[in-house]
Amino acid sequence: MRKSRIFLLVVAMVCIGIIVYGVMKIKAQPQEEQASFAVVNELHQLITSESVYDVNSEKLVEGALRGMANAINDPYSTYYSEQEAALHKQTLASERIGIGVELADANGKIIVVAPIKASPAEKAGIRPLDELIQINEVRLDGKSMGEVRKLMYGKEGEAVELVIYRPELDQHLKLVVKRERLKNDTVEAEVLEVEGRKLGYITINLFGEKTAEEWKEALDGVMKEEVEGLIIDVRDNPGGYLHSVAQMMSMFEQKEKIFAYMQNHDGVTEPLKTKEVEQFQPYVNWLRDTPLTLIQNEGSASASEVFAGALQDWKRSVIIGVTSFGKGTVQQTWDLQNGGEVKLSTNKWLTPSKKWIHDVGIEPDVEVTQHPLYSVETKILKGRFEEGEYSEEVAYSQRILSELGYSISRTDGFFDKDTAQEVESFRKKHDIAEGSYMDEVFFHELTEELQTFKQSKVNDMQLQMAISYIMHQFE
Secondary structure, eight states, X not given: OHHHHHHXXXXXXXXXXXXXXXXXXXXXXXXXXXXXXXXXXXXXXXXHHHOSSOOOHHHHHHHHHHHXXXXXXXXTOEEEOHHHHHHHHHHHSSEEEEOOEEEEEETTEXXXXXXXXXXHHHHTTOOTTOEEEEETTEEOTTOOHHHHHHHHOOOTTOEEEEEEEETTTXXXXXXXXXXXXXXXXXXXXXXXXXXXXXXXXXXEOOBOTTHHHHXXXXXHHHHHTTOSEEEEEOTTOOOBOHHHHHHHHTTTOOSOOEEEEEEOTTOOEEEEEOOOOGGGHHHXXXXXXXXXXXXXOTTOOTHHHHHHHHHHHTTOOEEEESOOOOOOEEEEEEEOTTSOEXXXXXXXXXXXXXXXXXXXXXXXXXXXXXXXXXXXXXXXXXXXXXXXXXXXXXXXXXXXXXXXXOOOSOOSSBOOHHHXXXXXXXXXXXXXXXXXXXXXXXXXXXXXXXXXXHHOXXXXXXXXXXXXXXXXXXX
16 A cells, blocks of 8 residues: 555656646747847847948848748748738739739840730730830839839729830830739630540639639530530649639549548648539539540649649549649748738648659659740840851750751851851741841741740640540540
């Protein structure tokens, strides 16, 4: 009996010791954190009181918040200022405020890829290949794409003054464009006719707020046209909302089938399943009976990989293209008191077969590399170049001419005799001033031909393989 009491006393003392240690540790953590933040406050005070540079507290706090997010060393964990947060939310929203223009950074120049159809930008006369020089009296020299987007951001109905350079006219133009509410269409659908058969071709550009609804509308359209096969294109789709993917996967399968797994920082894995929605049943039946394939590329990431990975593991679709980007983490966003927000990676996601594709990507079932011209960036070139000269402009032109089928023997930038002959042939073909030299008129026509080549579905090698695969199913 005495030994039993001693044993119980020892156990009690050990338990009390553990509890006391735990409490002391909990109390110590805030003290350590307070000490860390005391150093931050100390530096803040020193900068504001002693620095020769005039920096306000708001800017210092913004820098500290951005620094903490960057210290995680995760490219997907990000701090957004209030203005950046608003722009980020608009990207995935069903609507956004803007003038409706797609921009690209071409060697430090902000180039118009294309104005959105019927947008304020198109109505104002903005054209593809226009170079954006100035926004509301702010020159864009040295500005990043993020900084340009901030300058373009504003309220609905407000006017933005643009200065553009139009290469074909060699002229600067000033345009005033009013911002409007624009619809963010994330799904596009069309019907392709091949050898007397109709194929549905649906492109998903992003998984935004309304993508599942747009996907449903796209399916309605192709089903109405009585297509016999379906091609889904998620190339260069950077991802988006997982809940949109969940809704779309429920149009493929109704019986609570696992389309992905979520794994938290403790390693706890939770299955994500489709849900039974009565109105989705017609789509489930149609998709089950329709041959389909999916095209992806190295720009297909995150939610688009969840989508492709599920279809591949379910053996519902053959994946055509190249290995996807490989983003296997999921982010969650929190609003902050200053109007900004922080996005942190909180989970890993796994395919139905429990593969983690982070930094690996999803391998295609049929590997098809795209035509080299699709990777050539649009450039606005200036100057005049003749045989015997050497330049980057010549190298760029040689590469395009060679891929377009012209007899170019070298693409290193040296303007040799073969290049001169093919340049002369190109100029004759496009009815521009005779000669064997490159100038801005030549560069403009070359860029136009490059864009025409890219826009033709016949030259899209990955799409053509997808079409061939579907057609093979009918044999």
